[in-house]
Amino acid sequence: MSNVLIIKSKDELNFSSLKRGKIHRLFIHISENALGIPWRVPLIVIKGHEKGKTIGLTAALHGDELNGISTIFKLLEDINPLKLKGNIVLIPISNIPGYLANQRYFLDNVDLNRIMPGQPEGATSQIYAHHFVNKIVKKFDYLLDLHTASHGRVNSLYIRSDIDNEQTRELAYLQKTQIIVNKYDEEGTLRAWANSNNIPAITIEIGNPSVFQHTLINATLEGIKNTLVHLEMLEGEVKDLVTKDVTVCNSSYWIYSKSGGIVDVLPKLTDRINKGQVIAIIYNVFGEVKDKIIANKDGIVIGKNIRPNCEAGTRILHLGVDIKEPIPETIPGHKDFTPV
Ligand SMILES: [Zn+2]
Structure with missing residues (x-):
């Protein structure tokens, strides 16, 4: 050393x-x-x-x-x-x-x-x-x-x-x-x-x-x-x-589970999500579907839960929303950056 x-x-x-x-x-x-x-x-x-x-x-x-x-x-x-x-x-x-x-x-x-x-x-x-x-x-x-x-x-x-x-x-x-x-x-x-x-x-x-x-x-x-x-x-x-390549979101929030059970979060990271899409299925301990979690807005998956055993109130999916489109081409206010 x-x-x-x-x-x-x-x-x-x-x-x-x-x-x-x-x-x-x-x-x-x-x-x-x-x-x-x-x-x-x-x-x-x-x-x-x-x-x-x-x-x-x-x-x-x-x-x-x-x-x-x-x-x-x-x-x-x-x-x-x-x-x-x-x-x-x-x-x-x-x-x-x-x-x-x-x-x-x-x-x-x-x-x-x-x-x-x-x-x-x-x-x-x-x-x-x-x-x-x-x-x-x-x-x-x-x-x-x-x-x-x-x-x-x-x-x-x-x-x-x-x-x-x-x-x-x-x-x-x-x-x-x-x-x-x-x-x-x-x-x-x-x-x-x-x-x-x-x-x-x-x-x-x-x-x-x-x-x-x-x-x-x-x-x-x-x-x-x-x-x-x-x-x-x-x-x-x-x-x-x-x-x-970047997606710029004006805000983001976590979607929580309301019920407890065995949770399978469906989308992959960076997937685009549509309002109304099923993002997670909650099973009871007998393998029956107990609940489905639905996205309440369009957005992009920033992060997600991967722990299946979830009590009610668990953070399930971090959704980026209010996506800026088209993507800004320059860093505003900086003279050295030219549009791509
Ligand atoms: Zn940290």
Whole structure:
């Protein structure tokens, strides 16, 4: 292993102490566990040979959402710090206890991505969130937060972003995803905190939990490289604008089951759905059809449940609706983007 710098408990991420044109590996002290031993977040800083912007990529803020880890490792292989302007900060594992327990939540079963920016004093998750934001994320100019579906569900490759905001819309349209969903920032998320602190941020949802899906990971990687070119951190041209393949939805919602039983969700990810279509069949334990769930709008399948044993009130299908057609051809307001 190459040298890993261990940052002392009080210290935060500080670029000025790191050499230009090199890759640095650090552990940042965030909080402490019950042995009094630090929770240290591993962090890779690719420090470019010239000044420029700082972009941060956070993965596994939900501890079992792992596709972002591989995305970060592949990006690391592809970036030469001598050809980079600015800094790329890579955090492959943001929620250390969650990752160790292979679970979404922090140690106290709190969702870190609902309590950002945390509190300096209070519950253990609050303290962790506070230092994570203040020692690391605060240093970014841009943030890409990498997630996946949660346990028992699968996702397409999609973006959650406020596309009415010019900066976050640009970030969204630079990615090579299947779907973009217009989402105002949900309170307590890292994305919401960043956007309200002048750090443009989007969430990239990369498929399924607890696995590496290399097709989706590679597509995510292309979008991230597009972003680096667009931000003038790398030389080159923005490639393969998403405009040809992406579906942009003005909103989305989950369809829930009203009854319990054994559920079979019928459509595949990214299938187009028509209003009135049967999207799931619920069987009783004797194999008889008990109920059918019907789509109440036209839309596209963003994510779905794959756990057959479902109580009443289970999330069944995440439907993207109010689809923008035709698909926008350019990133509005950006002079360098020409229509495809
Ligand atoms: Zn997540």
